[in-house]
Amino acid sequence: MKLFVPSDSAALALGANELTAAIAAEADRRHIDITLVRNGSRGMLWLEPMLEVSTPEGRIAYGPVETTDVVSLFDADFLHGGAHHLRLGFTEELDFLKKQERLTFARVGITDPLSLEDYLAHEGFVGLQQALSMPAAAIVQQVTDSGLRGRGGAAFPTGIKWQTVLKTQADQKYIVCNADEGDSGTFADRMLMEGDPFVLIEGMTIAALAVGATMGYLYVRSEYPHAIHILNKAIEIAREAGYLGRDIAGSGKTFELEVRKGAGAYVCGEETALLESLEGRRGIVRSKPPLPAITGLFGKPTVINNVISLASVPIIMARGAAFYKDYGMGRSRGTLPFQLAGNIKQGGLIEKAFGITLRELMFDFGGGSMTGRAIKAVQVGGPLGAYLPESQWDTPMDYEAYTALWAVLGHGGIVVHDDTANLSHLARYAMKFCAIESCGKCTPCRIGSTRGVEVLDKIINDQDKTAQLELLTDLCDTMLHGSMCAMGGMTPYPVLSALKHFPQDFGLTDTGAQHA
Amino acid sequence: MNLPCHNDPIAAIIASHQLIPGALLPILHAIQDELRFIPPEAIGPIASALNLSRAEVHGVISFYHYFLTSPPPAHQIHICCAEACQSMGSERLMQHAKSTGDFSVHPVYCLGLCANSPAMMIDDQLHARVTLDKFDRLTEMLGDQS
Structure with a gap:
């Protein structure tokens, strides 16, 4: 039994x-x-x-x-x-499972996460074996051809990043997995690390073979102790079985892997802040250039990718670039593990090809709001993503289509709010969160977020509203264009989208919102 | 190099970690795992072992929300206050938690349980779909244990 x-x-x-x-x-x-x-x-x-x-x-x-x-x-x-x-x-x-297209999450929930036997019986390490038979440049080419883009939110082509690291000469290169999944409404990284850790190890090992790295770090947030525990065990099992260490699967190639625990700083999800933290410093954002691909961890060329990007590599190597690229639309190829969260009846993980709509996800999969009330606003792409009103729920979920809406597809996290939500409070929260979590290096983010909370308080309390709205728009413009990273640079997305689409929550008529 | 000293856990931790690359966070984690916080007297030895100034070590400790500089109470409650949990009433839960009993309650920004909101953590134990009743039930059990 x-x-x-x-x-x-x-x-x-x-x-x-x-x-x-x-x-x-x-x-x-x-x-x-x-x-x-x-x-x-x-x-x-x-x-x-x-x-x-x-x-x-x-x-x-x-x-x-x-x-x-x-x-x-x-x-x-x-x-x-x-x-x-x-x-x-x-x-x-x-129904919820049957309608999905599970590529990256193919094994999650099916296998015992720490059974190597299960992993091997379900196509495990097939991608690695393929990679071991190929020259480094061919691996990079296959990842490039698959159309895979960074699943952490920035959607930068993974193959291009790898190519830069491959062609940079150095005595030491690193693979870093960004598992600092701090965005509200996202849990795909956590589910994957807890449910199929070997696929992440395999993906990182393939990345190492592709660029000539011999050491890898998994930077996992401290809020995920269970994932850390599972990863450490999986690394030990893989090492004992010869899939990590000095002689990967009998190839003579070396790759070592270590888990490092974050310490509760949201900004460390930003790649350069993460590298600072790994080096033992405060998570302060670095200026770019130089790119981490050229001067990364400890000053060496570094591939830094999100969990889902790396975990999607094994299936691309096993089944081929064309297989993966066949899913999706436009320049968004493959699948995205959407995370349906917040006020939703049937919340969870839905891996689907790009192109599905928010309405399909929220109603066909999600069954509407948990409270049974009308859905009012949906935040897509984490705390730095825009709030979408109903008029935008039929846009296909594709990186470019979302950019055209002045929204962010990001990591595919979806947080649903019913009609009791007050968007002026959520906009204020976005500024407050930025003030709490700002690394403090650049002024627009460090000071702008605090001023943003003050200005929004005045708007909410109806003090000198016209002037304050102008100030808010001006402040958001400075943050958008003057911040060093996405923390300050994207906080205006939730703020301005809330103001634009839900002016009544700010005590404005529709025309009043045109400041935004 | 400091030699491992079994009477002094801080010295032992520094000695066993100081040579790994980027050793500061792993050292701080190991100390907090052992002592539940990072005592001020740890700063000097860490700084000298890693060839850093005391200010640099202090700067790192104070930057990260996770590191504690004084002993925490017997039980700690962290309530998620990020957007997904807000959409399911975490603000009400937070108010309720603060008004009932003398727990040490802190906000946390995302526990990764966003489809089962609101979520919270009592010590190391995660709890999801936390209604006010469930909160009372869980914290009542807490009182019995302490």
């Missing part, structure tokens, strides 16, 4: 460990022999903890399961897929 209970943080936060213990105890009491596998999450997060039982016809899901349901599940013979009010049906047939 094989049972699956996720050990993803979201499942743990909803009692998955207590559930596992209760199932084990009840099985013991009934003298039933069971094997409990702790898998990653399938990403249907409103159903967590979601347990699955293995049957000859396929895995059957039950959820959300509380410890108090365990006895009745055994009574219903759930171990053979018996009927129960929590029975959801065959997992693979569930």
Whole structure:
């Protein structure tokens, strides 16, 4: 009898460990022999903890399961897929999963994250084997041809970045994985690290072969202790099996990997601040140029990529650039793991090709708001992304289409707000968050964010509104064009989009918002 | 080079970490893991081992929200106050937490549980879909343990 209970943080936060213990105890009491596998999450997060039982016809899901349901599940013979009010049906047939295109997340929720055997049985290390048979420049070419762009938000072509590192001569090069996933509404990095750590290790190893690096660091935020724990274990297992270390898969090539823990600074998600932090300093943004690809970690050429970018490389190497490029639209190729969050009935992870719309994600997948009220505004791309009103929900989700809306697709995080949300408060929060998290190096961000909170307070309290609106617009212009990085440079996105699309929340008529 | 000294955990941690590249954050983490905070007397030895000024070490400790410079209370509650949790009432949860009982409550900006908002952390334990009732239930258990 094989049972699956996720050990993803979201499942743990909803009692998955207590559930596992209760199932084990009840099985013991009934003298039933069971094997409990702790898998990653399938990403249907409103159903967590979601347990699955293995049957000859396929895995059957039950959820959300509380410890108090365990006895009745055994009574219903759930171990053979018996009927129960929590029975959801065959997992693979569930609408939310069936409609997805899972490439990067192909294994997440299916395998035991720390079973190398599972990983190998599900196409694991096929991409690495391919890469080992190719010259470095050919690996870079394949990644370039796939059209993969940085999934951390900036959408810079991954292959071009690698090419720069490859052609820069140095005695030492580094691969750095940016796993400082601090944006509200994003959890794809966390789910991947907890649910399929080997794919990230494989992706980083391929990157190392492509550019000639021998050392890699995974910089993971301190808020993700479970992911850190899983990654450390996975690295140990991969090293023992010869997939990391001095002789990768018998090739004679070396690659070492180490996890480094962040310390609660949002700005360290900015790549140069992250490098400063890795070097043991405050996370202060560096001026560019020089690019990290030329002068990066410890002054050496460095590939710094987001978790999802690196984890998408193995399938590109295994199935070919054309296979990956076949998904998507325009210049946005492949898939994006969208994260549906906030006030939503069915929140979770949806990996789909670029081109799907916000409306499809929120209603076809998400089932509307959690509260049952009308959805008012949607923030896409994290705290530095714009708020989108209903008139923009039918735009295909593609980097360029979003840029044309003066919005940001970013990391694919989607935070839904119902009609009780007040956008002037959310705009004020965006400025306040920037003031809390600014690294302090450049004035527009450090001072501008604090002034922004003050100006918004005056607008909210109806003090000298016309002049304050002009000041806010002016201030946002300075932050947009004068900040050193996206922290100050993009805080105006949520602020100005809120003002433009929801002027009534600022006590303005539609015409009053034209300042924005 | 300092020799490992088992009587002094700070010296032992410095000695075992000081040669790794970018050693400062790993040292600070190891000290906080061991002592639950970073005592002021750690700054001098760290600075001299890493050839930094005391100001540089202090600057790093004070920059990062995670590092504590005084012992934390027995239990710490972190409530996520980022956008996704705001959309599900984290502000109300925060007010409720501050008004009921004398817990040490701090905001945190994203625990990565955004589809199961609002989220919070009691010590190292994550909790999602936290209603006011659930908060009371969880913190009541906390009182029993301490």
